[in-house]
Amino acid sequence: MQQQHESFTAIYNEQYAKVFRLCKGYFNGNEVIAVDATQEVFIKVWQHMEEFRNESSMSTWIYRIAVNTCLLYLRKASTRKEIQTETFPERPDELYNAVTEQRLKKMYNCIQQLDETGRLIILLVLDGIEYADISSIIGITEDTLRVKIHRIKKSLSNCVKL
Amino acid sequence: MTSFDQIQELWKLQQYHKKGTPDEIIRRAKQHTREIRRKHKGIIVILTLTVLMLLLYFISFSSRFANQALAGFMLMVLSILVRIAAESISYHRFAAIDIKKSLQQYAQETILFYQFRKKILFLLTPLVFALYVTGFLLLLSAAKKNISHSFYIYTIVSAILFALFISWLIIKQTKKEIKLLQLLTRLQEELKSNK
Numbered sequence: 001m002q003q004q005h006e007s008f009t010a011i012y013n014e015q016y017a018k019v020f021r022l023c024k025g026y027f028n029g030n031e032v033i034a035v036d037a038t039q040e041v042f043i044k045v046w047q048h049m050e051e052f053r054n055e056s057s058m059s060t061w062i063y064r065i066a067v068n069t070c071l072l073y074l075r076k077a078s079t080r081k082e083i084q085t086e087t088f089p090e091r092p093d094e095l096y097n098a099v100t101e102q103r104l105k106k107m108y109n110c111i112q113q114l115d116e117t118g119r120l121i122i123l124l125v126l127d128g129i130e131y132a133d134i135s136s137i138i139g140i141t142e143d144t145l146r147v148k149i150h151r152i153k154k155s156l157s158n159c160v161k162l
Numbered sequence: 163m164t165s166f167d168q169i170q171e172l173w174k175l176q177q178y179h180k181k182g183t184p185d186e187i188i189r190r191a192k193q194h195t196r197e198i199r200r201k202h203k204g205i206i207v208i209l210t211l212t213v214l215m216l217l218l219y220f221i222s223f224s225s226r227f228a229n230q231a232l233a234g235f236m237l238m239v240l241s242i243l244v245r246i247a248a249e250s251i252s253y254h255r256f257a258a259i260d261i262k263k264s265l266q267q268y269a270q271e272t273i274l275f276y277q278f279r280k281k282i283l284f285l286l287t288p289l290v291f292a293l294y295v296t297g298f299l300l301l302l303s304a305a306k307k308n309i310s311h312s313f314y315i316y317t318i319v320s321a322i323l324f325a326l327f328i329s330w331l332i333i334k335q336t337k338k339e340i341k342l343l344q345l346l347t348r349l350q351e352e353l354k355s356n357k
Contacts, residue, residue, distance in 0.1 A: 139266025157165040
C-alpha cells in the first residue's frame, strides 16, 4: 500500500501539468473547471492504478483517462455550469504579460472552434506527444491520425495567425 | 519558424495551479469509493424494506381494504420499485464503462449505455408513470368516500402539480441525454472519417 502511495505521488507530481494543460485547453482556458477536472482525472488514476498492466506507458494510460474524463466532465453533471466562451480567469502572474495572455485567449478560442476529435487530438499534439501514443489514446490508425493532424494544424494556424 | 511552432511554444508557456496534494486526492478517491458502496447498500436496503412492508401490508390488511384501493396502492409501490431498479442498473452500467480504453472504444461503450438509457426514458419511464397514475387514481377513487371533499380536491390538485413537475424533470433529463448521445455519435463519425 505504501509503495502504491509513493508511486501515485510520483505520478501526480510528474503528470499534473500535462493533464492540467489538456483540460484547460479542452475547457476553453477556464482554469477553475480545468483544476476540478484534473483532480477528477487523478482520482480515477488512483482508483484504477492496480489495473495498470504496462501495456502502454504510464503517461499514455493517464492521457486516455484524461481525454475520456474531459469528454463527459461537463455534460454528465447538470449542476456544473456550461463553459462560457468569454470566460478567462484573470491572473496577475509576473511571467505572463498582456500579449501572451491575449494570444493564449485567442488560441483557446481557436481550439474551441475545432470539432470534438480535432480539439482532443491537437491538445495532445501541442503537448508534444508522439503520434504512435496519440493513435493509441484516440483509437485510430497512425495514417488516419496524420491526415487529421495535418488538417487541424492548418486550420489552427490560420485561426490563430500569430 | 512556422506558425504552428509558435503556437506550440506559446502552449508550453502556460503555467498550472494545483488543487490539493496527492494525499488529498487519495483521501477523496477512498471517500468516493466508500460513498458508492454506501449508496449501493442503501438502495438494496430500501428495496428490501419496501418489498417486506408491501408483503406485510398485503397480509395484514388485504381482508379489510377494498380490492381497488389495494390494487392501486400496489401499482404505485411497484412503479416506484421498477424505477429505482432501473436507475440502479443504469448507475452500475455506467460505472462499468472502462475509462482506460481509447477514446474511440470509450465513446462506443458510452453510446451503448446511452442507447440503453434511451430505452429506459422512452419506453420504461412512460410505462412506470402510467402505472403510478393508474394506481393513484384507483386508490383515490376508493378513498373518496372516506375523505372530505376539500381534502379530495387538494389531493387532486397537488397530484397534478406533482405530475407536472416530474414530467418536466423527465423531459429535461431526456433532452440532456439525447444531446449527449448525439455528441458521442458525431464523435464516432468524426473518428471513422479520414478527413
